[in-house]
Amino acid sequence: MWQLLNSDMEFLVESDFIYLPLLLDPEIEKEVQALFRPGKPMENSGHPESKTIIAHQDRQFVKALNIHSVLENYETINAYDYKRQRKEFLRKYQLTREVDGILLDDTLKTILFQVMPYFVRKNRGLQRKKLRDEEILDLVGEKIDIPGKYYKEAKTFRDVEPLKAILKGLENQKPIFKSPGNGLLSAHQLRDWFHEAVHAKILASEHDRLTKALQIRLQFSQAKPEHAATLLYIADTGSMEMDGFGFTRKNAYKGEYFVYKRIGEYVLKDYSARSYLFPDCRVALSTYTPFRPFVMEKYKHPFLLRHKSGQEICMKHFAPPHEFTAENAIRILEEGLTALRYGYDARRRNGYHSLERTWVYIPTIDFEDYRI
Amino acid sequence: MTFLQHIRNERARQRKKKPLKREVFNQICSLVKQYDLKESFLSVLDNVEDDLSAENLKFTRVRLKTPMESSLFSLATKDEYSLTMSIISKVDNAYLKFANSPEEILLCGPLCRLNPSLTNQKLMRYHFETLLLHERAKASNSEVPPKIDEVM
Numbered sequence: 001m002w003q004l005l006n007s008d009m010e011f012l013v014e015s016d017f018i019y020l021p022l023l024l025d026p027e028i029e030k031e032v033q034a035l036f037r038p039g040k041p042m043e044n045s046g047h048p049e050s051k052t053i054i055a056h057q058d059r060q061f062v063k064a065l066n067i068h069s070v071l072e073n074y075e076t077i078n079a080y081d082y083k084r085q086r087k088e089f090l091r092k093y094q095l096t097r098e099v100d101g102i103l104l105d106d107t108l109k110t111i112l113f114q115v116m117p118y119f120v121r122k123n124r125g126l127q128r129k130k131l132r133d134e135e136i137l138d139l140v141g142e143k144i145d146i147p148g149k150y151y152k153e154a155k156t157f158r159d160v161e162p163l164k165a166i167l168k169g170l171e172n173q174k175p176i177f178k179s180p181g182n183g184l185l186s187a188h189q190l191r192d193w194f195h196e197a198v199h200a201k202i203l204a205s206e207h208d209r210l211t212k213a214l215q216i217r218l219q220f221s222q223a224k225p226e227h228a229a230t231l232l233y234i235a236d237t238g239s240m241e242m243d244g245f246g247f248t249r250k251n252a253y254k255g256e257y258f259v260y261k262r263i264g265e266y267v268l269k270d271y272s273a274r275s276y277l278f279p280d281c282r283v284a285l286s287t288y289t290p291f292r293p294f295v296m297e298k299y300k301h302p303f304l305l306r307h308k309s310g311q312e313i314c315m316k317h318f319a320p321p322h323e324f325t326a327e328n329a330i331r332i333l334e335e336g337l338t339a340l341r342y343g344y345d346a347r348r349r350n351g352y353h354s355l356e357r358t359w360v361y362i363p364t365i366d367f368e369d370y371r372i
Numbered sequence: 373m374t375f376l377q378h379i380r381n382e383r384a385r386q387r388k389k390k391p392l393k394r395e396v397f398n399q400i401c402s403l404v405k406q407y408d409l410k411e412s413f414l415s416v417l418d419n420v421e422d423d424l425s426a427e428n429l430k431f432t433r434v435r436l437k438t439p440m441e442s443s444l445f446s447l448a449t450k451d452e453y454s455l456t457m458s459i460i461s462k463v464d465n466a467y468l469k470f471a472n473s474p475e476e477i478l479l480c481g482p483l484c485r486l487n488p489s490l491t492n493q494k495l496m497r498y499h500f501e502t503l504l505l506h507e508r509a510k511a512s513n514s515e516v517p518p519k520i521d522e523v524m
Binding site: 028 | 397445447448449450
């Protein structure tokens with residue numbers, strides 16, 4: 001298609017279809033002659049717009065592509081060019097950062113406002129109360145050193161007037177989608193028309209995105225600047241750690257996170273009541289299936305099969321949930337932490353390995369270096 | 373032959389591989405496209421006899437055909453198609469489908485008139501100029517010229 005548009009050919013546009021000049025060989029010529037034979041009933045006489053071959057100015061054209069279909073699927077057909085045009089457009093209106101999209105993310109909201117309060121120390125003394133979202137943001141602001149640039153950005157982020165102006169500008173110059181009109185068109189005319197139509201399509205999609213962004217920013221405009229800075233920092237970095245609880249954004253999957261809790265050092269005892277000091281590690285859960293607890297670091301434990309990173313914890317009778325919710329996330333993390341810390345039974349020597357060396361089986365993992 | 377036998381034979385015949393035939397349209401259309409031939413080529417085709425008579429017919433060496441990759445199925449624009457069909461109708465002989473260059477299209481007519489019974493193998497292997505010179509030498513000289521295969 002794009003080779004054709006870059007050629008010096010002439011196309012015929014008729015009833016939203018692109019007709020290409022008909023190429024001939026003796027067989028095709030016979031068919032065409034039969035088609036145009038006088039007295040022959042017209043093909044699809046009920047729909048004259050769907051003719052396969054059209055004679056125009058002593059030339060014949062064959063039906064090839066539906067203009068609307070090409071336009072609709074342009075993002076797939078020519079992904080590279082679509083991305084390039086979209087990037088140019090975003091750069092023009094300074095919308096390249098995707099912070100708005102991240103702030104809309106429900107997963108991040110769940111982690112931040114529902115899972116995190118369960119694991120962090122919220123109150124001093126014996127006082128107990130459930131924190132509101134603003135108080136959680138205050139807590140994060142107190143415990144985490146947020147760089148100054150996010151406070152500056154928060155000021156501009158809360159100022160919705162420039163965004164409103166951009167949106168208004170987009171609406172004013174929103175090109176009305178017009179069909180190219182019937183008749184002969186040269187390749188460069190058709191190419192220019194496609195360019196404009198694709199631009200209009202991008203504009204429409206970005207208009208929706210901008211409207212959503214404006215809604216979010218309107219919400220933020222009423223919040224404290226410190227809160228906005230905290231949220232911007234979290235959305236930008238995608239990771240945070242507080243009181244041993246944290247989360248980090250996955251690189252491979254957009255919008256997915258690892259939520260983790262540090263276990264701290266702990267002691268397990270073997271059959272002979274000898275103690276083994278286990279180092280700290282992060283027991284984590286992915287927001288993307290499977291919802292099972294695993295250890296992020298390279299780690300060894302009787303419940304881990306090998307001595308490497310990212311191993312699932314062996315837990316009998318554990319039924320993983322099917323969806324990511326705050327309750328499920330808390331339960332999975334708790335189960336993982338409990339299993340590592342309290343799950344090993346020295347008498348039964350449950351799990352993949354036993355802590356002390358047993359000469360009956362060939363030991364694969366040795367815990368002698370942890371002995372105290 | 374029983375009916376069953378007939379059906380079996382018919383199916384065996386249908387299953388048999390059929391070699392793709394050399395089509396004169398594909399060959400000439402490919403040449404028209406490859407050498408970007410124009411309508412003026414038809415006037416050259418009309419005057420080919422005069423040009424040939426003035427040529428030096430000295431038999432110097434055997435000329436082999438120009439290798440050519442013709443497409444299996446050619447599709448032509450309107451101009452190319454009309455030129456291709458004009459060439460085919462003007463030359464109108466069995467040797468045309470073996471022409472591998474415009475020069476050979478020109479020599480096709482005289483060669484066919486001199487000897488219409490050349491084998492396909494020779495037509496595929498040797499340039500028409502060589503074949504034409506050979507045929508002319510055969511016709512003009514009383515002594516028998518060397519066989520073209522022996523010259524190679």
